[in-house]
Amino acid sequence: MIEIKNIRKSFKGTEVIKGISGEFQQGKVNMIIGASGTGKSVLLKCIVGLVTPDEGNVIYRGRDFFNSEKDVQREIRQEIGMLFQGGALFDSMTVEKNVMFPLDVLTKMPSDEKLDRVNFCLKRVGLENVNKKMPSEISGGMKKRVGIARAIVNNSKFLFCDEPNSGLDPQTSILIDELIKEITYEYDITTVVVSHDMNSVVESGDYILFMYQGNKLWEGTKDNILQNDVPELQDFIFANHILRRLKEKA
Numbered sequence: 001m002i003e004i005k006n007i008r009k010s011f012k013g014t015e016v017i018k019g020i021s022g023e024f025q026q027g028k029v030n031m032i033i034g035a036s037g038t039g040k041s042v043l044l045k046c047i048v049g050l051v052t053p054d055e056g057n058v059i060y061r062g063r064d065f066f067n068s069e070k071d072v073q074r075e076i077r078q079e080i081g082m083l084f085q086g087g088a089l090f091d092s093m094t095v096e097k098n099v100m101f102p103l104d105v106l107t108k109m110p111s112d113e114k115l116d117r118v119n120f121c122l123k124r125v126g127l128e129n130v131n132k133k134m135p136s137e138i139s140g141g142m143k144k145r146v147g148i149a150r151a152i153v154n155n156s157k158f159l160f161c162d163e164p165n166s167g168l169d170p171q172t173s174i175l176i177d178e179l180i181k182e183i184t185y186e187y188d189i190t191t192v193v194v195s196h197d198m199n200s201v202v203e204s205g206d207y208i209l210f211m212y213q214g215n216k217l218w219e220g221t222k223d224n225i226l227q228n229d230v231p232e233l234q235d236f237i238f239a240n241h242i243l244r245r246l247k248e249k250a
Contacts, residue, residue, distance in 0.1 A: 001061060002024040002058065002192070003022070005058075005059070006020070007020045007043065007053045007056035007057075009039075011063075015143045017053065018214040018215050019055075020209075023159060029191050029205065030207040031192075031207070032192065032209050032211060033196060033208060034211035034212055039080070043183065043211070044192065052066065052067070070199070081161075083159070085166050085220075090137040091122060091135055095130050095132070096115075099121060100148075103154060117153055118153060121152055122193065124173065125145040125179060126179075130146075130192065138210065139167055141172035141176065143174070143175050152189075156189060158190045159184065159189045160193075160194075164195070165195065174203075177200050181204050206221060206222070210233045210236070217230050218233050
């Protein structure tokens with residue numbers, strides 16, 4: 001589990017995260033949702049330690065990240081897997097080398113064991129025999145799956161996904177959603193997904209935190225989100241529905 005307590009963050013005098021708290025459960029797909037510019041990605045960066053909040057705490061299984069010694073912070077970072085928007089693969093590296101990168105940086109694992117682990121993870125995301133391909137030689141959906149393989153290659157306990165369906169067609173988006181959900185349940189990972197895609201939310205949202213202008217306005221699950229009484233969330237859901245209908249007609 002990850003607990004966030006009263007997270008606040010300002011840039012140049014403008015507060016973009018306004019005292020947000022929540023609990024992301026282990027073995028669940030936890031989602032941070034909201035329109036563009038609401039602070040979702042900034043909150044995610046605070047949680048993973050890429051940005052230091054001005055106030056508040058982020059607690060990983062009882063360990064207070066920002067108030068811990070450097071060796072504890074390093075331990076937590078080694079337990080984190082990250083799927084960046086767009087996949088963020090290294091263009092100059094093969095698929096195999098991309099997936100192996102965290103093992104090269106964070107472990108002293110022998111080369112043969114690293115390769116075995118890479119092959120296992122690629123097989124788990126449905127990508128076999130693509131080891132020697134370059135990122136430019138595979139599709140957008142395949143890049144996302146390579147990104148997921150890289151995120152879990154180090155036996156991650158915490159998986160963070162920033163807009164995993166960005167730039168994908170609806171059918172591929174569903175496949176990525178299902179893969180993230182399967183891996184979360186199978187390996188009992190605490191998964192946190194930043195998204196503005198309501199289709200992903202209603203399919204995968206075991207816990208949902210809705211943000212609006214830097215505030216948390218609602219939290220709940222996929223089972224009760226459609227019965228919410230928050231006008232801003234209702235508008236968000238309606239706008240998603242209209243956008244999806246337009247994409248289907250295009």
